[in-house]
Amino acid sequence: MEEAVCREAEEEAGIRGNIEDRLGEWIYVSRRHKANYEGVMFSFIVKEELSDWLECSRERRWVSVEEVKKGCPHIWMKEALDKLVEKLFGGVEHRPVSEVECRVD
Numbered sequence: 001m002e003e004a005v006c007r008e009a010e011e012e013a014g015i016r017g018n019i020e021d022r023l024g025e026w027i028y029v030s031r032r033h034k035a036n037y038e039g040v041m042f043s044f045i046v047k048e049e050l051s052d053w054l055e056c057s058r059e060r061r062w063v064s065v066e067e068v069k070k071g072c073p074h075i076w077m078k079e080a081l082d083k084l085v086e087k088l089f090g091g092v093e094h095r096p097v098s099e100v101e102c103r104v105d
Contacts, residue, residue: 001040002019002042005019005042005044006019009044010050010053010054011055012053012054012055012058013053013055014049014050014051014052014053014055014056015044015046015048015049015050016046016047016050017044017045017046017047017048018045018047019042019043020042020043020044020045021042021043021087022040022042023041023042023043023080023083023084023087024041024076024079024080024083025038026039026041026074026076026080027039028074028076039074039076041076041077041080041083041084043087065084065085068081069081
């Protein structure tokens with residue numbers, strides 16, 4: 001599965017890096033296909049941004065966790081982001097969540 005994560009990151013976002021941790025697994029119902037799927041989220045440390053990649057027609061930009069969460073179609077994705085923030089900052093109150101940045105396309 002880790003190879004697939006790295007391949008997808010490169011193909012879809014043009015980034016290379018290392019998987020740090022598995023943040024969790026969730027079962028969800030696809031709105032489009034009305035079927036159950038398993039979603040798995042990992043923390044990923046970006047080591048390199050490519051200038052040309054397979055799906056480079058997508059926009060690549062850095063945004064805050066809060067901005068990403070607003071666009072998440074599933075609650076489990078928001079839970080994974082909360083786990084990432086907890087992992088990175090240990091629930092430290094003085095560091096705003098908005099300072100954590102995520103890659104979106």
